[in-house]
Every structure is written in structure tokens, then in C-alpha cells.
Amino acid sequence: MNYFSSDFKLGILGGGQLGKMLLYxxxxxxxxxxxxxPSNEAPSRMACNTFVQGDLMDYDTVYNFGKQVxxxxxxxxxxxxxxxxxxxEEGIKVFPSAKTLKQIQNKATQKLFYQDHNLPTAPFSRYAYLSEIEDAISNDALSFPxxxxxxxFGYDGNGVKIVRQxxxxxxxxxxxxxxxQLVPFKNELAVIVARSSNGETKTYPVVEMEFHPEANQVEYVICPARVSPEVAQKAQDVALKTSKAYNHVGLLAVELFLTExxxxxxxxxxxxxxxxxxxxxxxxxxxxxEQHIRAILGLPLGSTDNTVAGVMVNLVGAEGHTGQVKYQNIETIMAMNGVTPHIYGKxxxxxxxxxxxVTITNKDLNTAxxxxxxxKSSIKVISI
Incomplete structure (x- = not known):
């Protein structure tokens, strides 16, 4: 199939910032x-050929959209x-597949998948209702923390909470x-695996993630991770084993705990x-x-090597600010060497x-x- 400058149509479910960056x-x-x-103001709207507003969880909406691509x-x-x-079933190529998505959408199902495929994960218990957790605590079947x-439906730190009492x-x-089980980890790592529709597989370097203590959101992504080559290899091996188990096509980001x-x-x-x-x-x-596009179209995967060290800083709305956005001091950070901001359009x-x-690149990771x-200390995302 000729994908380029042709009648070929690629459909993307979701029009947020990830979709916008795919569209680049x-x-x-x-x-x-x-x-x-679902949003008429989705960041991706400005960059696609055809935008459709509709509910991603509605059967008819998703089906009718998919028939166009x-x-x-x-x-x-x-x-x-x-x-x-x-x-x-009707011949539309869907990546990742419905089967893969069904295994991942539900975190309880996801955890059971790890157990079934001998993939390392923290011990857990599954509950149909929150009240069952309360019963388990009262019966000493579950202990704090x-x-x-x-x-x-959890995302961006929502749907996760440490329970101490x-x-x-x-x-x-x-x-x-x-x-x-609350894991006493010393680092949170991640590995992105790319797997194409023709079976080619590549991994990106292991990254280290630093989280906001209250919002449970990533504040910094540091690449390459500041770990030993042995630990990096372990992380990549686990990610590749996970990718193989899911048999996914596209990207699979595997978030990991590194214990003491x-x-x-x-x-x-x-x-x-x-x-x-x-x-x-x-x-x-x-x-x-670009790698995701290459993978789902069955094109040769590109090099995953770093050209330089990179650190990513998330820009999130400041506490106490709701309304029309203003990026305070953005000119200040743009004057710094190796600094590139990405504004999502919300x-x-x-x-x-x-x-x-914001991405910071430098030959030296510590400098970055x-x-x-x-x-992080300069730019503020506030309301007007």
C-alpha cells in the first residue's frame, strides 16, 4: 500500500496532545x-485532515469513524x-489490536496478565467493590499501607492513592x-518498546522518572537513566518479555519499579x-x-539511539489557577541553551x-x- 501522498487514511482515536504530536x-x-x-477544542483538531467530534466509548461512534479509514x-x-x-472482523487494521487493549484497559486484568505470563509485578488483590477492601481490612486479610x-479510567495520577489508614x-x-502491596522502590524507570506489524522490535534507552509527591504525576523524565548497565539491561529484558507476551503492534511503554x-x-x-x-x-x-507511525504501517523502524542526553519537564497547571491559560516566563526559558517548549494547545x-x-538537551546529562x-522554577502555567 502507498501511504504517502495518496488516498490512504489513518484514523486516530483521541485528539489530545499525544495525537497532536503524532500528527507532526x-x-x-x-x-x-x-x-x-469528544472535545471540540481538542489539540489535534488543528493538525488533521478531518476532525470528528464524538464519544470514544460509544460503539456506533467509534465503529462509523473506523469505517472511514x-x-x-x-x-x-x-x-x-x-x-x-x-x-x-470487517478488515480494518487496528493497532494496537482490540485484544491487546482489552488486556490493558482494566488494571486488574492487566495485573492478572502479568501473573499468568510470569512477568514480575508487586503482589495485589482484586476487589469488585471498594467495600470489599474495607471488609478485608476488618478481617485482617489486608493490612496497611x-x-x-x-x-x-485512571490517568495522570488520578485513580491511584496510597492508603495508610x-x-x-x-x-x-x-x-x-x-x-x-506498597513497593519500597528506589527508582521508577520506563522502557518504550516499538514493535512493527511485520514483527521488527526495538527498545528505547531506559529512562528515569521523578514524580510530583502530591499529584503523582511525572515531573521529570531523565534519559538515559542514572543506573548501572546491568540494571538497564534487566529493565530492557523485562520490557521485551512484556512486549512479546502482549504481541502488540505500535509502542508499548513499560513503567517499572527498581527496588532496593x-x-x-x-x-x-x-x-x-x-x-x-x-x-x-x-x-x-x-x-x-514517528516510530509509532512506522510500526503500525509496517515500515522499517528508525534508530532508537540518543543523539544527546535529554531531560523532559512536564508543564502542568499551577495550583490555585483555573481558567484561560497564560504561560508566565516562557521567554526566559527559551533563552536557555538546549531548551525546547511544547505547548499542547489547551x-x-x-x-x-x-x-x-519542555525538553532540555545537552551532551552532559548532569548539566541537562x-x-x-x-x-521548572522559572515557567508557570497560570490563569489570566
Whole structure:
């Protein structure tokens, strides 16, 4: 099939910032794109050929959208999988597949998948209702502390909470969830695996993630991770084994815990471009977004090597600010060497909403990390 400057149509379910950054590359290759998103102000709207506003969880909406394209992909997991199954039966190529998405969408199902495939992960228990956790605590079947995770619809730190006492369960959603053993880790790592529709596989260098203590969001992504070659190899081996088990096509971001004794445990995965790979736009030969396009179209995968060290800083809405967005001091950070801001195009800010990111590149990783600290302390995402 001729993908370039032709009648070929690529569909993307979700029109957020990940979709927008995917579209940078489809425009570069002159690939026709269709985007479906519930918001009329989706960041991707400005960059696609055809934009459709609609509910990603509605069967008919997703099915009718998918019938318009030749290949369908996602930038968010929360989509109607039943519609994707029907589209696959009717000959539409869907990457990642409906089967892969179904295994990943639900965190309880995801954790059981790790168990079934001998993939290392923290011990956990599955509960149909929050009240069952309370019963387990009262019956001494579950002890504090543990990590509560909503089985579905969690994102950007939402749907996860460390529970240290009974009152921490107050106001949590009442539905299906898991209680995961609190892992005493020293580092959070991630590996992005690219796997093409023809079976070619490549991994990006291991990255290190630093999280905001309150919002449970990534503040910094550091590449390459500051770990030994032995630990990096362990992380890549686990990620490759996970990728093989899922048999996915596209990208699979594998988030990992590194424990005090250098054991690697899987936290969770995402079958799409991921926050832990944003620095690849400036710091790698092939960005994660271009790689995803190459993978789902069965094209040769690009080099995943770094050209320089890269650090990514997330730009999130400042606490106490809701409304029309303003990026305060952006000129200050743009005057710094090796600093590239990416503004996602969301008009309204609110506390901890992802509004953009900044990549810092440098030949020296420590220098890049220092500049990242300056960037973080300089720019503020506030409301007018």
C-alpha cells in the first residue's frame, strides 16, 4: 500500500496532545489523517485532515469513524473495544489490536496478565467493590499501607492513592479496584518498546522518572537513566518479555519499579506514545511518535539511539489557577541553551492539568538536569 501522498487514511482515536504530536509526523510524510475526540477544542483538531467530534466509548461512534479509514490507532486506551473488534472482523487494521487493549484497559486484568505470563509485578488483590477492601481490612486479610488503584479510567495520577489508614478510603470511587502491596522502590524507570506489524522490535534507552509527591504525576523524565548497565539491561529484558507476551503492534511503554535490591517490577503499561518518551523528539534519532507511525504501517523502524542526553519537564497547571491559560516566563526559558517548549494547545488550565512539556538537551546529562531545574522554577502555567 502507498501511504504517502495518496488516498490512504489513518484514523486516530483521541485528539489530545499525544495525537497532536503524532500528527507532526503524518504531516511530514503527507499521510491523510482522521481524528475522533469528544472535545471540540481538542489539540489535534488543528493538525488533521478531518476532525470528528464524538464519544470514544460509544460503539456506533467509534465503529462509523473506523469505517472511514484504512488503519486505526489510539492515543488513549479508554475507547470502545467492542467496536474495534467488529472493525477488525470487517478488515480494518487496528493497532494496537482490540485484544491487546482489552488486556490493558482494566488494571486488574492487566495485573492478572502479568501473573499468568510470569512477568514480575508487586503482589495485589482484586476487589469488585471498594467495600470489599474495607471488609478485608476488618478481617485482617489486608493490612496497611497499600496502594489503591481504580481498575478503569485512571490517568495522570488520578485513580491511584496510597492508603495508610481507613479514612484514606473516604471519597474514593466505589467500583472495581485493586489493592497493591506498597513497593519500597528506589527508582521508577520506563522502557518504550516499538514493535512493527511485520514483527521488527526495538527498545528505547531506559529512562528515569521523578514524580510530583502530591499529584503523582511525572515531573521529570531523565534519559538515559542514572543506573548501572546491568540494571538497564534487566529493565530492557523485562520490557521485551512484556512486549512479546502482549504481541502488540505500535509502542508499548513499560513503567517499572527498581527496588532496593535491584529487582525490576512492572508497575503498568501503556500501548501508545507515552509521557516517558517525549524527550525523544529532540534527543533521539527517531522520536517515539514517528516510530509509532512506522510500526503500525509496517515500515522499517528508525534508530532508537540518543543523539544527546535529554531531560523532559512536564508543564502542568499551577495550583490555585483555573481558567484561560497564560504561560508566565516562557521567554526566559527559551533563552536557555538546549531548551525546547511544547505547548499542547489547551485553552483552559486547572491545577495539575498537563498543558505542555519542555525538553532540555545537552551532551552532559548532569548539566541537562540542572537546566531542567531552572526551567521548572522559572515557567508557570497560570490563569489570566
Amino acid at each position: 509526523n503524518t504531516r511530514k510524510f503527507d499521510i491523510q489523517t482522521y481524528v475522533l475526540d 484504512d488503519v486505526l490507532t489510539i492515543e488513549i486506551e479508554n475507547v470502545n473495544v467492542n467496536a474495534l473488534e467488529t472493525l477488525e 497499600f496502594v489503591w488503584k481504580a481498575a478503569q 481507613l479514612s484514606d478510603l473516604n471519597d474514593l470511587p466505589k467500583g472495581e479496584c485493586i489493592a497493591e 535490591d535491584d529487582t525490576i517490577l512492572i508497575n503498568e503499561v501503556a500501548p501508545r506514545p507515552h509521557n516517558s518518551g517525549h524527550q525523544t523528539i529532540e534527543a533521539s534519532y527517531t522520536s517515539q511518535f 485553552q483552559q488550565t486547572r491545577p495539575f492539568r498537563k498543558m505542555g512539556h 538536569r540542572q537546566i531542567a531545574e531552572e526551567v
